[in-house]
Amino acid sequence: MHxxxxxxxxxxxDVAxxxxxxxxxxxxxxxxxxxxxxxxKTSILRxxxxxxxxxxxxxxxxxxxVNPIPVQDRGIGFVFQHYALFKHMTVFENVAYGLKVKKQKRQAINERVYELLQLIGLEGTENKxxxxxSGGQRQRVAFARALAPKPRLLLLDEPFAAIDAKVRKELRLWLRNLINQFGTTTIFVTHDQDEAMEVADDLIIVQKGRVEQQGAPWxxxxxxxxxxxxxxIGESNKLKAPVALQGFPELSAYRAGGEWQEGTQVFIRPEAIELRATHHPQTAEAGEPGKITHVHFRGDAWYVEVELxxxxxLFTYQPLxxxxxxxxxxxxxxxxxxxxxxxxxxRILENRSRKGQRRLYVYPTTEKRSGSK
Amino acid sequence: MLADRTAEGSLHLAHMPVVSGCQESFLFCRPPLNYVWRDRKLKVMPTVTPYQIAVRSLLIGYLLVLVVMPIAAVYAEGFSLGWTPFWEALTAVIAWKAILLTVKLSVVTTVIQAVIGTMSAFVLVRCRFWGRRLFNSLVDLPFALPTAVSGLMLLTLLGPQSLLGSWLQAFGISLLFNQTAIVIGMVFITFPFVIRTVQPLIEQFDLAEEQASYTLGASKVYTFCKVLLPAVVPGIIAGGLLTFSRALAEFGALSLISGNLPGKTQVASVFIYGEIENFNTQGAAAVSIVLLTLSFLVLWAVQALQKRRGIVT
Structure with missing residues (x-):
């Protein structure tokens, strides 16, 4: 549904x-x-x-x-943050609820419910x-209940917030596959950017009731x-005060004495920072001299703080x-x-002193990557 | 607590599962378990200290004197002359009519309370209106008042001299000294029971469940019947049973407003009072036994119901 x-x-x-x-x-x-x-976010969803x-x-x-159309007639499925399953009904009755409301035939209801239970991997729990x-199972029942009447739009309010970290990761992928299988237009609310990046085709960044940006995660x-x-989104070093950085002559245009111009902010992603020990053969053409102030192990990388x-x-990550x-x-x-x-x-400024050399990454827009998703 | 776990040789281990048997019933609890080293092995020892025995005996004695003994006395009195007089006392026309009338009107009262009490509870929880808190505290008043005062209030309100009474009389309606009056009295006295048992269930009810029902296409009425009502039914039943047993027992208010026509508007409690006045204690006890047994069955049903609910939810 568009x-x-x-x-x-x-x-x-008084609050907007x-x-x-x-x-x-x-x-x-x-x-x-x-x-x-x-x-x-949740207000928009509701x-x-x-x-x-x-x-x-x-x-x-x-x-x-659809403003004047009541919730019952909008043809949506809604999954609540804390599932909101009907406590006095069995799993079967929960999933069948939307179909019973539509007065479908008993035979059709049975078929649909068992099809969904199989899909969510909870066959055999229909009488529980x-x-x-468990929390993850309840969440899956909530999905099945919302999907049963074949909604044209599926809305999920913080679907993984109440589930522990390990199960959450599994559920995310499962949900993604499930929704791709159905092809239902789906909107979900989250404050977890990893979750959003991993699951969504498109992100809408909302802050203070406004849409800041919409687009593919990439x-x-x-x-x-x-x-x-x-x-x-992601991590960034914020440059509080201007410093002369080699390879970025454009930066001087944003200076106003010892400060940035009014309203100007400058960020550096940690992966855009490369560290080389000074005795390294390639250091000749490289940038600023600095001193490591702090190092700790993160599992997949070293977290490094360096003082210019x-x-x-600045902080960055050093591959193991x-x-x-x-x-x-x-x-x-x-x-x-x-x-x-x-x-x-x-503006996105590239370091000029290494023009024509290997770039750490290239970023075509989503259109150019068509077919990769 | 009763448990005294500092006895010699016992251990204080915070991580050990200390089974407390006193959660279900304070009096008839299992002895608390105690972990004791004996022969180099950790053993579970049930300990009952003299202090515990003393406290328990005191409480059980208290219950015996205040509850069990009077009940036993009534049963003894009722059957004092054997089965036949007991049966004769009950089958006397005035007696069985009084019992039947009481049970019938108590059932009517229970049904009225189940419907109106549930609705009131909903309004009190869900609606925000001026005076809600005042109304909420007034709910308990009929239960707290001396029942004779309640009777007098209804008597003056519905009597022919009052504004309402005379207005009703102009239409040929009388709300005193008939069965309607008894039902009004019973409803007044039992006002808080259903409201107070249903109210917390509505407060606990997750609004998201209701909204989930709407998003699945259900109307408000359908949602009420299929989602909300099942959640509060245990409260309605428990409150209804309490209402029933309280209505059975009402004396003070009804003695003033029922009219006490034997065989027509005389309720069981008033009948018992009359029998005692006439020095027929055995007859009074026989009717009492019927009421007592009914009340006991109802209270037992409430207990059983609450226990079952505890397992389900």
Missing amino acids: IEVRDLVKTFG AVNKASFQIQNGHLVGLLGPSGGG MLAGLEQPTAGEIYFDGKL YPHQL DIYNHPASAFVASF AGGMT HQEALQAGDSVSVFIQQLFVFAPSDI
């Missing part, structure tokens, strides 16, 4: 939970609404479901205005009650549209197969890329 939201507003008293949010979602897409807690009425703005399903199931990570997105000559501290660094080592710090968010423009 969904369009125009200038959606929801106020609770959602403030002129607009976006479109293509049919069959799996979209993550991502943002910090209290940013209005308004799409019809569980809450927008203060202003319009919602269109397939071009049709929700309190006899594009959002590599082309953040605002300083908020750059700092919220100007007194600025590279030479291990220790606190106190002198290194040269090579910065490959940085993001500049100024009121006038948003």
Whole structure:
């Protein structure tokens, strides 16, 4: 189902939970609404479901205005954060509920319920009650219940929030496969960016009731549209004060004395920082001199903090197969890329001193990668 | 607690599963378990200290004197002349009519309370209106008042001199000294029971369950019947049974407003009072035994129900 939201507003008293949010979602897409807690994601989801009425703005399903249509008739499936299974009903009765409401034939209901139970891998539990199931199992029953009446839009409110970390990872992949199999347009709310990146085709970044950016996870990570997105998605070093960095002559344009110009923010991703011990043969053309101040082991990499000559501290990750660094080592710090968010423009600056050389990564836009997903 | 685990040779191990038997019933609990080293092995020893024995004996004695003995006395009195007089006392027209009337009107009261009490509980929990808290505290008042006061209140409210009473009389309706009056009295006295047992169940009810039902296409009525009502039914039944046993037992208010026409509007409790006034204690005891047994069965049913609910939820 194609969904369009125009200038959606929801106020609770004086507080605007959602403030002129607009976006479109293509049919069959799996979209993550991502943002910090209290940013209005759940309010948007509940308004799409019809569980809450927008203060202003319009919602269109397939071009049709649905604002006046009650929740019962919107043809949606909703999975609640704490599952909200019917406690006094068995698993079977829970999954069959939406079908019974539609007054389907007993035979058809049985077939559909058993088909779904098989799909969620819970055959044999149909006579159990929700309190006899584990958290992950309840969550899967909640999915099955929402999917049973074949909704055209599936809405998930923090679907994995109440599940422990290990099961959560399994469930994410399972959910992704399940939704791809059905091809149902799906929107889920989360504040966990790993989860959003892993599951969603498309992300909508919501902050303070506004849509900050919409796009594929790849594009959002590599082309953040605002300083908020750059700092919220992935990790970043924020340059608090300007320093002369080799290879970035453009930076001087954003300076105003010893500070950045009003409203300018500069970020460096940790993976855009390369560290070389000073005795390394390739150091000649490299960047800033620096000193390692802190190292600790993270399992898949070393977390390294390095202090530049100007007194600025950056953090980065050093792959395990590279030479291990220790606190106190002198290194040269090579910065490959940085993001500049100024009121006038948003730029991604590449280090010029290594032009034409191997880049750490290339980032075509999603369109060019078509077929890879 | 009764458990005294510092006896010689016993261990204090925080991680050990200390089985406390006192969760279900305070009086008839299993002795608490104690872990003791004996012959180089850790053993489970049930310990009952003299202190425990003393406290338990005291409590059981208290129960015996205050509850069990009076009940036994009534049964003894009822059967004091043997089966035949007992049976004759019950089958006397006035006696069985009084019992039948009481049971019938108690059932009517229970049904009324089950419906109206549930609705009131819903309104009290779900609706926000001016005076809600005042109304909420007023619910318990009929139960707290002396029942004679309740009777007097109804008497003055519905009597022919009052505004309401005279207005009703103009339509030929009388709400005093008939079966309707008895039901009104019973409903008044038993007002809080269903409300107070249903209220917490509605408060605990997860609103998301209700909304989940809507998102699955169910109407408000369907959701109420299939999702909300089943969640509060245990409360309705428990409150209804309490209502029933309380209505059976009511004396003070009913003696004022029922009219006490033997065989017509005389309830069992008032009948018992009359028999005692006439020095027929055996007849009074016979009817008492019927009421007592009914009340006991009802309370037992409430207990059983709550126990079952504890397992299910």
